[in-house]
Structure formats: C-alpha cells, structure tokens
Amino acid sequence: MVFLLFLFTPEDVKGMKKVVIAMSGGVDSAVAAYLLVQGGYDVLGITMQIWQSENPDVVAAKGGCCGMTAAQDARFVCNVLGVPHYVLNFRDVFRKTVIDYFAREYRAGRTPNPCIACNRYVKWQALLDKATELEADFIATGHYSEIVRHDETGRLTILAADNAKDQSYALYNLTQGQLARTLFPVGSLPKDEVRNLAAQKIGLRVAHKPDSQEICFIPDDDHAKFLQEYFGESLAPGDFVNEQGEVLGRHKGIGAYTIGQRKGLGMAFGRPMYVKHIDAASGNIMLADDAALFSRHMTIDDINFMAHDEFAGEVRCFGKIRYSHKAAPCVIRYADGLISCTFDEAQRAITPGQSAVFYDDIGRIICGGTIAAPR
Numbered sequence: 001m002v003f004l005l006f007l008f009t010p011e012d013v014k015g016m017k018k019v020v021i022a023m024s025g026g027v028d029s030a031v032a033a034y035l036l037v038q039g040g041y042d043v044l045g046i047t048m049q050i051w052q053s054e055n056p057d058v059v060a061a062k063g064g065c066c067g068m069t070a071a072q073d074a075r076f077v078c079n080v081l082g083v084p085h086y087v088l089n090f091r092d093v094f095r096k097t098v099i100d101y102f103a104r105e106y107r108a109g110r111t112p113n114p115c116i117a118c119n120r121y122v123k124w125q126a127l128l129d130k131a132t133e134l135e136a137d138f139i140a141t142g143h144y145s146e147i148v149r150h151d152e153t154g155r156l157t158i159l160a161a162d163n164a165k166d167q168s169y170a171l172y173n174l175t176q177g178q179l180a181r182t183l184f185p186v187g188s189l190p191k192d193e194v195r196n197l198a199a200q201k202i203g204l205r206v207a208h209k210p211d212s213q214e215i216c217f218i219p220d221d222d223h224a225k226f227l228q229e230y231f232g233e234s235l236a237p238g239d240f241v242n243e244q245g246e247v248l249g250r251h252k253g254i255g256a257y258t259i260g261q262r263k264g265l266g267m268a269f270g271r272p273m274y275v276k277h278i279d280a281a282s283g284n285i286m287l288a289d290d291a292a293l294f295s296r297h298m299t300i301d302d303i304n305f306m307a308h309d310e311f312a313g314e315v316r317c318f319g320k321i322r323y324s325h326k327a328a329p330c331v332i333r334y335a336d337g338l339i340s341c342t343f344d345e346a347q348r349a350i351t352p353g354q355s356a357v358f359y360d361d362i363g364r365i366i367c368g369g370t371i372a373a374p375r
Contacts, residue, residue, distance in 0.1 A: 018042045019183060020131040021140040022123055023077065023085065025070030027206050028142030030077040031194045032185040034202050036140060037081050039185075044134065045078040045085040047071045048122065050094035050216075073206050080204060090126055097121035099217060103230045106223065106255040109280030110353025114215055116170050124178045131181070140183040143167045144191075147179055150307045150364065156180060157307035160363035161188040169323050172357040172368030173304040224256035238283030240265070243276070243292065251285050254278050260293055260349030274349075294346035295374040300332075300339040300356050303369035307360065310334060317366055318359045319343065321350055327359055332366075339369060350374035 019036055023029050023045040036043045047070065071087050078085035098118045105112035123141065131139050144165040145158050156179040160168040174182070186194055198207035218226045228234055235253020242248055249267045251257065256264070261275040265287075274293055277286040298321070308315075311334055318327035319341055330343040341356065350371060357368035 018044070018134075018136040019138045019140050020044050020046055020127065020134060020136045022127055022142075023047045023074035024142070025073035025077075025206065025209075026142065026211070027195055027198045027204070027209055028144070028186055029074070030142075030202070030204050030206050031189075031197050032140055032142040033077060033081055033083065034197065035185040036183070037083060043081070043083045044136065045074060045081075045083055046127070046130070047074045047085070047087045048090040048094075048127065049087050050090050050098075050118075050122065073209070077204055077206065080202065088130060090122055093126045094118065094122050099230070102215075103227060105353050106227055107231075107280070108353075109254050109278035111258040111351045112353050113170075113355050114217075116173060116355055119170055120173045120175075120178075124174055124182070128178060128181060138181050138183050140185055142186055143171060143184050144186060144188065145171055145184055146187045147182060147184060148364065153308055155307055155309070158365045159188075160359060160365075162363070163188065163190050165191045168359075168363075168365060169320055169355065169357050172306065172355065172365050174306075175304070224253065227253075227255040236283060238285065240267075240287050241284050243286060243288050248273075248287060254280060254283060254285060257285055259351040290348075293349045295350050296343045296346045298341050298350045298356065298374045299372045300341060300369040301337065301372045303334075303337070303339055303367055305367045306365045308366055315358075315366065318361070320357045320359070321347060321371065322354055327357075330358075332358055338372070339367070 017040065019041045021029065021033050021036060021043060023033065025047065033043055033045060075085045098114050098121070101117050102112045102114045124139070127139050144161040144163065145168040146161065147156060148159045149155070150157050156176055158168045158171050160166045195207050198204045215221070224235060235255050237250050237252055238254065240248040240251050248269060252266065257275050257278060259275055259278070262272060265273065269287070272290065273287040274290055275285055276288040276292055279286070314331050314333050316331055319330040319332070320327040328343050328345065328347055330341050332339050332341045352371050352373055354371050355368055356371050358366045360366055
C-alpha cells in the first residue's frame with residue numbers, strides 16, 4: 001500500500017505563518033488567498049509587474065496575468081480580504097528568463113514553453129527571493145496540484161490534481177528547495193467549487209472571470225509578428241520540402257511554425273500536410289502526411305528530478321509531451337545526462353523544445369525535461 005505524506009498539515013504550520021501569495025487578478029489566486037486568511041496565515045499579496053511596455057494604453061490592454069487590469073483586480077481582492085497588496089517590478093528577470101528564451105528557441109527551430117520558464121525563474125525563484133527579503137516563510141499560488149513527500153525516497157514531488165484543471169505539467173522543473181517553501185491552497189479543488197467560493201463565500205467580482213488562454217506577452221497570439229518586432233527584422237523565408245527533400249514552396253520564416261501545424265501554411269498542397277521537422281540550419285521546413293508525425297521514441301535533456309534522484313535501469317511510468325496531452329504508458333532510461341523514452345504506442349507530434357514530464361502510477365512526478373528530439 002502506498003501512503004502519501006502531505007507536506008503541510010495544520011500541525012506543521014504552527015509558528016510558520018507569513019505567506020507571500022502571487023496575485024494574478026484571477027479567481028484561482030483570489031480563492032487561494034482567501035483560504036490562507038481563513039487558515040490563520042499572515043498574508044501579503046504581490047502582483048508581479050512583468051509587462052514590458054511603458055505606454056499606459058498598451059499596458060491596460062494586456063490580458064491574462066500581465067496587465068494593469070489584472071493588478072487592479074488583485075488589489076480589489078486584497079482589499080476585500082483585508083490583506084496588503086503590492087505591485088513589484090519583475091520586468092527585467094521576466095525578459096531575460098522568459099521572453100529572451102522564447103525568442104531564442106523559435107529562432108533555433110524549437111517550440112518553447114514560456115509559462116514553464118516563468119514558473120521556475122519568475123513566479124518561484126524571483127518571488128522566493130522577495131519573500132525572503134520580507135521574512136516570509138512560504139510563497140503560495142493558485143495552481144491546481146498538491147505537494148507531497150514521496151513515501152520511499154523522502155523527496156518532495158508534485159501530485160497531479162484529479163481534475164481537468166491539473167497544472168502539474170507546468171510545475172515539473174521546480175527544485176526541492178522551492179517546493180519546500182510553497183503552498184497550493186486550492187490544491188485539487190474542482191474549478192466549479194473555487195468559483196462558487198469566490199462568488200458565494202467571498203463575494204468577489206472575479207468569481208466568473210475567464211481563464212487566460214494565450215501567452216501573456218503575445219495577447220493577439222501572432223508569434224511571427226512578435227518575433228519580427230523582437231529581433232527588429234523580418235523573419236528569413238525558406239523552403240517547404242517533403243520527406244524526399246523536394247521543394248514544395250516557400251514559407252515566411254521558421255519562427256512562424258511548430259511541429260504538427262496544418263493551418264496557416266499559406267499554400268495548398270492538394271492534400272492535408274503537416275509540419276514534421278524544422279531545420280534551423282538550412283531554414284527548411286519538412287511537411288508530411290499526418291501518419292508521419294507519430295513516433296514511439298524521444299530523447300530528453302535539461303532534466304529536473306523530483307520524486308526520484310538520478311536512477312539506474314528502466315522505469316515504467318506515464319509520459320506527457322504537452323500540456324493537453326494525456327499521459328501515455330512508457331519506459332524511460334537515464335544515462336549520461338539524458339533520458340531516452342519509449343512509449344508503448346506511438347504519440348503524435350513529439351516537439352523539440354516542449355517539455356516531457358513523467359509520472360508514476362498514482363500521479364506523482366518522477367522527473368521531467370526538455371524534448372531534444374523524437375527518434
């Protein structure tokens with residue numbers, strides 16, 4: 001029988017009361033703050049200023065967790081709860097660790113995960129540094145996952161929430177030190193329950209605020225336009241080629257495409273064609289039929305171990321290759337800083353630059369990393 005020790009029980013937190021909570025202006029962080037207050041914590045709300053523009057009209061128009069409206073909503077929530085709220089400047093660290101990384105990856109022909117980078121380097125490390133300055137014991141967020149201690153290894157890990165809002169995939173690269181000082185108050189609560197708490201128990205105007213869907217610094221979801229503005233030049237066009245290397249037409253630049261893409265190719269081929277491979281060196285983009293996008297094998301680098309430290313031999317587990325992907329049975333092997341993964345069944349559009357996260361049979365994260373290549 002497997003037993004889980006939840007990291008922070010009521011007995012654990014006695015005498016450790018001060019919590020800095022990241023306030024995005026959304027319903028999840030609002031209810032998380034409410035639950036902390038109800039639990040007797042000394043709560044301080046912080047909205048991280050990461051928007052890059054100094055133009056107030058541009059800032060006000062930003063959606064998601066990045067705009068002025070979000071900061072105003074967060075301040076309203078903190079006023080209702082009777083806790084202090086501050087907007088702190090994290091723009092430099094956000095640009096260096098998220099935006100610069102995003103642009104570099106696309107130029108290199110890979111598809112990045114900006115939200116995962118933001119979690120580790122901004123929402124966690126930069127916020128933890130600020131919390132330490134404020135002599136806070138913990139930070140908290142409105143993520144849907146739970147922190148548990150593995151019963152065999154003693155290491156902290158994340159348990160996937162048993163609902164459609166599970167966000168464990170985006171948290172796989174948090175360190176042991178970061179996990180030790182983190183609280184997830186909404187944990188595995190259903191989203192409907194969170195909204196009901198916001199509306200009926202707290203009376204918050206953000207109770208039915210929609211979730212942010214797009215990348216916060218690209219609100220119009222036009223990646224190509226963003227990259228052109230970032231680099232200050234047009235993306236270099238190149239050739240669409242088939243699997244035999246024959247030229248099919250011209251594309252507008254590798255930064256405008258990702259593996260598995262069908263729509264937006266800008267030309268007709270007489271049958272459905274999908275992006276199979278992006279070659280940054282030549283500037284060519286290989287197109288193929290959908291069947292050619294499936295593979296059982298991939299290699300993973302930049303690994304973060306969570307439930308287990310480095311392991312020897314084979315581990316049977318479940319691998320997830322994108323946020324919306326249903327984790328699939330696989331075997332992983334670790335050697336020389338890389339994980340090789342073989343799925344039981346072929347998976348569609350394994351994408352270099354995206355994250356691969358591996359779970360045990362009860363949903364705890366074993367480890368994760370960046371997809372280097374399908375094989």
